[in-house]
Amino acid sequence: MSSGSQFVVAAYAVILFALVMYMVIVAMKSARIGREVELLTRIIERNRPDDTADADGQDVPPPVKVVDE
Amino acid sequence: MTDSRSGRLLVVTGTATAALTALAVFGVFFVAPEDADQGIIQKIFYFHVAIAIASLVAFAVACISGVLYLRTRRERHDEVSSISIGIGLLFSGLVLVTGTIWAKASWGTWWVWGDPRLVTFLIVILLYAAYFVLRSRAEGERQRRYSAIYAIAAFASVPLSFYSVRIAQSFVHPVVFTQSGANMPDSMLVWFVVSQIAAFGLYLTMLQLELVQRRTEKRLRTLKTRVERLVAESPGA
Known part of the structure; x- marks a missing residue:
């Protein structure tokens, strides 16, 4: 490999490395969010008083009755 | 914008950017002719210049978002501004590293302190790096307001860097785009344009x-x- 092409490879390797590192950081952030969501879901499931509450802790409204006219 | 819509948009932009980047790399290395003067090291320029322009555009977006935040006080503008500066800084860092590699290959030295383009670009990077120091010093609405003002003020350094090489009489940094047009044949310009679109796509995806x-x-x-x-x-x- 000529010295010129070594410099070209080095420059593109730097760009590739930076992009890969960026993707790793984004993936780590997403994994952390996923873990926190999982933890919250478990806490909600454990503390759910009955089946009338949804995942957000809001009371689920009773089903709407359809009245035929 | 709804989550599903922004998710779909992200997939479209990401896919298009990946395809364009692959096409640009293929074109630069297998189709574009080798520069008669510089030889193979000229291939660095395709992404070096494209990322440099994309970083300056990111700083411009941050400035515009800063103005919009001060006018509307919507948090979203502050988010766009700070993210754009982060991406702009990453791109600028890449420009600096690829630039020094090119300088070593072309000039035989990693850095020339006497070159206005190199020094002013370093000043731009340091100014925008200070943005995050300032941002970490305040919270809430104050943080967003100070950040917006700083993003607008720091943008003044961008034209300084852009025109420095054109205004300065003695320089070693080559000028790609002059008032008479692009300083390269069409067979190279085509692949530079593809690289530039890929760099913009990368910015948008991020x-x-x-x-x-x-x-x-x-x-x-x-x-x-x-x-x-x-x-x-x-x-x-």
């Missing part, structure tokens, strides 16, 4: 990705607060 992630984190924080309240109010607590 911006969307971080916006989606920040929005998710914000919702998660709200949900956490609600769950904490729910646990505290539950009969077993």
Whole structure:
């Protein structure tokens, strides 16, 4: 490999490395969010008083009755 | 914008950017002719210049978002501004590293302190790096306001860097775009344009990705607060 092409490879390797590192950081952030969501879901499931509450802790409204006219 | 819509947009932008980057790399290395003067090291320029322009555009977006934040006080503008500066800094760092590699190959030295383009570009990077120091010093609305003002003020350094090489009489840094047009044949210009579009696509993809992630984190924080309240109010607590 000529010295010129070594410099070209080095420059593109730097760009590739930076992009890969960026993707790793984004993936780590997403994994952390996923873990926190999982933890919250478990806490909600454990503390759910009955089946009338949804995942957000809001009371689920009773089903709407359809009245035929 | 709804989550599903921004998710779809992210997939489209990301796919298009990946395809364009692959096409640009193929074109630069297998189709574009080798420069008669510089030889193979000229291939560095395709992404070096494209990323440099994309970084300056990112700083411009940050400036515009700063103005919009000061006018509307909408948090979203502050988010776009800070994310754009982060991406702009990453791109600028890459420009600096690829530039020094090119300089070593072309001039035989990593850095020339006497060159106005190199020095002013370094000043731009340091100015924008200071943005995050300032941002970490304040919170809430004050943080957003100070950040917006700084993003607008720091943008003054961008034209300084851009025109420095054109205004300065003695320089060693080559000028690619002059008033008479691009300083390269069409067979090279085509692949430079593809590289430039890919660099813009990369910026847009990163911006969307971080916006989606920040929005998710914000919702998660709200949900956490609600769950904490729910646990505290539950009969077993």
